[in-house]
Amino acid sequence: MSTTSLSKAEKSYIAAGLTQSTPHRADGRNLTDYRSVALEAGVAPLANGSVRLSIGRNINDNGGGTEVLAATKLEVESISIGESSEGREGGRFIVNVSCSPAAYPHLTQNALDDLQHDLTTILHTTLTHPSLHPQNLTILPHKKSWLLHLDLLILSDAGNTLDALFLAARAALWDTKVPRTRSVEYKAPRGSNKANAGANTTVEGGDIDVDSTAPSGFDTRTQISRATDFELPDYWDEGEALDGRDRWPVCVTLNLAPPVHFLDATPQEESAIPLRLLLIFSFTSTSKGEATLQAMRSLGAGELSLVQIKDLIQTGEKYAHSLYTALNAKLKDEDIRRTQKARERFIAARR
Amino acid sequence: MISFSSFPATREYAEFSGPHHPYDPSDDVEMEIDEDYLDTNGSKLTYPGESLTSSQAYMRGHGTYVDNEEVIASVAGTIERVNKLVTVRAIRSRYNPEVGDLVVGRITEVQPRRWKVDANSRQDAVLMLSSVNLPGGVQRRKLESDELQMRNFFEEGDLLVAEVQAFFADGAMSLHTRSLRYGKLRNGQLVTVPPILVRRLKSHFIALPCGVDLILGLNGYIWVSKHVKEAEQEGEEGFDAEGVYSNINDNIDEITRTAISRVTNIVRILASHFIPLTDTLLIEAYDWTVDQEGGAKDLLSEDLSDALVTSLAFRV
Numbered sequence: 055m056s057t058t059s060l061s062k063a064e065k066s067y068i069a070a071g072l073t074q075s076t077p078h079r080a081d082g083r084n085l086t087d088y089r090s091v092a093l094e095a096g097v098a099p100l101a102n103g104s105v106r107l108s109i110g111r112n113i114n115d116n117g118g119g120t121e122v123l124a125a126t127k128l129e130v131e132s133i134s135i136g137e138s139s140e141g142r143e144g145g146r147f148i149v150n151v152s153c154s155p156a157a158y159p160h161l162t163q164n165a166l167d168d169l170q171h172d173l174t175t176i177l178h179t180t181l182t183h184p185s186l187h188p189q190n191l192t193i194l195p196h197k198k199s200w201l202l203h204l205d206l207l208i209l210s211d212a213g214n215t216l217d218a219l220f221l222a223a224r225a226a227l228w229d230t231k232v233p234r235t236r237s238v239e240y241k242a243p244r245g246s247n248k249a250n251a252g253a254n255t256t257v258e259g260g261d262i263d264v265d266s267t268a269p270s271g272f273d274t275r276t277q278i279s280r281a282t283d284f285e286l287p288d289y290w291d292e293g294e295a296l297d298g299r300d301r302w303p304v305c306v307t308l309n310l311a312p313p314v315h316f317l318d319a320t321p322q323e324e325s326a327i328p329l330r331l332l333l334i335f336s337f338t339s340t341s342k343g344e345a346t347l348q349a350m351r352s353l354g355a356g357e358l359s360l361v362q363i364k365d366l367i368q369t370g371e372k373y374a375h376s377l378y379t380a381l382n383a384k385l386k387d388e389d390i391r392r393t394q395k396a397r398e399r400f401i402a403a404r405r
Numbered sequence: 406m407i408s409f410s411s412f413p414a415t416r417e418y419a420e421f422s423g424p425h426h427p428y429d430p431s432d433d434v435e436m437e438i439d440e441d442y443l444d445t446n447g448s449k450l451t452y453p454g455e456s457l458t459s460s461q462a463y464m465r466g467h468g469t470y471v472d473n474e475e476v477i478a479s480v481a482g483t484i485e486r487v488n489k490l491v492t493v494r495a496i497r498s499r500y501n502p503e504v505g506d507l508v509v510g511r512i513t514e515v516q517p518r519r520w521k522v523d524a525n526s527r528q529d530a531v532l533m534l535s536s537v538n539l540p541g542g543v544q545r546r547k548l549e550s551d552e553l554q555m556r557n558f559f560e561e562g563d564l565l566v567a568e569v570q571a572f573f574a575d576g577a578m579s580l581h582t583r584s585l586r587y588g589k590l591r592n593g594q595l596v597t598v599p600p601i602l603v604r605r606l607k608s609h610f611i612a613l614p615c616g617v618d619l620i621l622g623l624n625g626y627i628w629v630s631k632h633v634k635e636a637e638q639e640g641e642e643g644f645d646a647e648g649v650y651s652n653i654n655d656n657i658d659e660i661t662r663t664a665i666s667r668v669t670n671i672v673r674i675l676a677s678h679f680i681p682l683t684d685t686l687l688i689e690a691y692d693w694t695v696d697q698e699g700g701a702k703d704l705l706s707e708d709l710s711d712a713l714v715t716s717l718a719f720r721v
Contacts, residue, residue, distance in 0.1 A: 059511065059562040062652035063591035070654065071662055078659065080594050082666040082702035088407040090705070106412065112677050113410075113707040317406075322594075376406050384409035391411075 058321040068326040072311040080323070085316035086373065089119070091221070093381075095229045095388040101125035103230030103296070107222040109318065110212050121209040122218045124226035126296075128233070130193065131201040145191025145199040149178040151219060153208045177206065177219060180303065180334050180349040181227075188297040193235050193284050200232065202296075213320040216332060220305035221381060227302045228385050233286055233293040240281040300339035303348045304381065306373045307332055308366055310356065315366065317373060329356030331363070333370040337378050345371045451478035451493050458491060466492030500525045500600040500624035502578040506569045507609045509590070509622030510580065512559045518552055520559050522567070525600060525624040528577040532559070536570060536581035538588065540649055558650050564590040566620050566628065586610060588649050590620070592657060593630025596669050598676035600625035604683065611684045615664045615691055621682060629668050631661050667694055670704040671713070678714045690717055 060068075071078040077085050089110035098104035104125035111119035131141035140146070151173040153166055161169065181204065191200040204226060206219055308315045308331045309323065319327070334349040347367060352358060358366075451457065455478045460471045468480045469491060478484075480495040502508070502524070513529055514521035522530040534547050537558060559565060566587050567580035582588050603609075603621050611619040612632055620628040657665075671690045675682060693716050694704060703709055 059513070061511070061563040061590070063589075063654055064564065064594065066652075066654050067592070067594060067657070070657070074659065074662075076659060078662045078666070080666060081670060081705065082663070083705070084702070086406050087702065090410050091407060092410045092412050094412045108412070112673070113705075113710070117677065373406070380407045380409055 058325050060322060060325050064322065065326040068323055069311060072314055072316065072327075077314050077316070079316065080320065083318075085314060088318040093221075093225060093384055093388065095225060095385065096392050097123070098125045100127075102128050102232070102293075103226045103228070105222050105225040105229055107218055107225065109214055109218050110320070118212055119210065120212045120215055120218045122215070122222040123207045123209060124219075124222035125205055126226050126230045127203045127205070128230075129201040129203065130198055132198050133196060141199055141201070143192070143196065143199070144187065144189075145202060147182045147187065147191075147202045147204070149181050149204045149206070149223070150174055151177055151206045151208070154210070157208050157211045173206075173208075173215070173219065176216065176332070176349075176351065177204075177223060180220075181223060183348065185346075186298060186301050186303070186336065186348070190232055190294065190297040194237050194282055197282060198284065202230075211321070213322075213324055214307060214318045217305050217307050217318065217377075220303065220334065221377075224302040224304055224381065225385060227296060228299045229388075230296040230299075231292040231294065232296055234288065234291060235284040236287045237282055237284050240283075242280070301336050303334045303336035304374050304377050305332060305334045306370050306377060308370055308373075310358070310366075315369075327354070327356075329354040329358065331358065331366055331370075333367060333374065335371060335374040335378070337375065345375065347371075449484065450481060450496070451484060452481055453479055457484065457493075462489070464490045466490045468493030468495055496601060497599060498601070499527050502526055502530075502569045502572070502624070504569050504571060506605075506623040507566065507620075508569060508580065508624045509564065509566050509595070509620055509626035509628050510624070511626075512561055512563045512565070515555055515559070515561065518547075520555070522565070522580060524578070524580070524622075525597075525626060526578065528575070530569075530578045530580050531573065532565075532567060532580045532582070536579070536583060538583055538585075538649065559589065563652075564595060564628065566590060566622065589651070590628050590630065591651065592633075592654050593618075593628055593665060594669060596627045596629060596672045596676075598625050598627060598672060598682070599679075602676055602679065602681050603627070604681050606683065611687065613664075613668065613684075613688060613691060615668070615695075616661050617664045617668050619668065619684075619687065627672055627682075629665050629672070631655065631657050631665065666702075667691065667704065670702075674704060674710040674713060675717075677710075680714065680717070686717060693717070 068080060071080070072085075079085070083089070090113060092108045092111055094106045096104060097106045104123070106121070106123050108119045108121040111117070111121070131146065133141040133143060151170055153170050153173070155161075155163075155166060158166055158169070188202070191202060193199055204223060206222060208215060208219070306317065307319070308317065309319045309327050310329045310331060311327050315331075316323075319330075324330070330353045332349070332351040332353060333347065335345045336348050337346075338344050350367070456475045457469065457478055458476050460474050460476050463476055465471050465476045466485075468478060468482060469476050470479050471477070476491055478493045480493055480498075482493045482495040485492050485494055500508070508524045508530070510522035510524035510530060512520050513523045518534045520532040522532050524530040534551060534555060539545070539547075539551070565582060567582045568584070568587060569578045570581040571579045573579060600623065603623050603625055605623065606621065609621045609623070611621065613619065616632045618630050618632045620630075622628070668687070668691060671687065671694065672682065675686070675690065680686070690713060693713060697703070697709065704713070
């Protein structure tokens, strides 16, 4: 993904700075420092959950930085076995990443499609893993379920897109509300069969004297005695939170410059190093959460030995945990901010 | 390690903030459109759609259009007038080259007898093989053997400092590096600012007392690097054949690296506050940040960068 072109001198300047006795980065950050991350939830009113996130935004003029928009949308899907419909028991979950051409002005449409496909694959395979599947996507067992779409859009790229995508995905899924539904059942009245049969006989004509109460043997139509559907009990209610909101994973990209590794690389740094290791962890909701490594991927041309990977996973887990706690705190803040805003609006509207 | 912040609050729709004011035409003060207004010469900013003057008395130039017999600005910028020609120079635009400008560029393509250079302009600039200095310092015609080893001089991605020599018929600029000060760049890093923030100075090669050299390209590309002593610069005698087109950095110590980072961050801050860069301003800013006893990364925080800008506003 390193699309920025750098001269050999610039690359070696960055690499030499990292491998010094006291490592040094171009903007003076420490190796494990992130740039400032800004997050706002509930940016798309028509989505079930949405978030806007930017890493490395310039605090003064709000320019630059990696910016990602993530939104979830729930769609009703009917499950019918043996038919072409794709619905599945328990609901489905589809993740899609798209890149704005404005974020990659120098890429051709084909290269952009490739990039989108690569990113989509990483996110889709990780997030739709059965161990993370939310439990409340069923509307009517064996009949209807929710299809959860998570769409992510990269608005601009200033490095570290994968961390940004996963943070945004987690935040958007956390923000997702599943509408409450109530199943409604229709039962054919007891006498309806009889009435129907009676109607049949009159249509057929009176030449055969048939007992009007007996159902016709020629009537092969199956009478649907029960029909089930659902309704929304409260249209204005946003619903309950999507299940498993604590489980959604976070991703740390370890940028490896052989003796050291660093986090949150700028595009220049990304193109100056040979190898990146992607570690994706999910944590259990308990305070001292246990980490599960959900996915791992190495990007780039460099090599890694198993011993190194083991070490990196251990350190990566620590980074991921601090990222996880920081993000959770921010998401809770956002919740409070939004409820406050809603209240203010309500009060203002009543006035 | 990581901290989350919020996006700055966007202005809410005014729906709940009270009654709307109905549009009252008498609020509009009739704008004085006369020569005085046009003579303000850069002290006033236009907004797109602003009516500047009558099209009967003046001619429309760049950044303007005519509607209803009025010259109207099509961009936000400063008004410039030459006799009866009114133009608006946009604030945010790509670099408009002029002959003699010093630019920093990056090679994008190697073509027969020429390099294509990205110089933040509308089109890629061209650097002809005939307008570079050859290693060895000899002045001679470029041979076929030179054409074959063009990548030994500059290859894709390389940064260079050059001067605008001329323009082609299509408006693309032609560069030259026929001076010992021009050529390939190494030992540092690049910062990009809006081109309008780099003013024309007596010299665009600035040596800061902290051991950092700056090259302010008029195209908004700024090269921050380790200081090279005058004596060590590749001179005419003993012209270092390898040195000019070398890709290998010198050994840079930690103090210099920190200073380079600090200067880079200062440039970024000044650019984000839209302050034009000058050598004195940069020296002032550097001294101020050293007094604050923070690392280079502390400059990335909002408080310190705001404090820096306010302190500079008082001094200058």
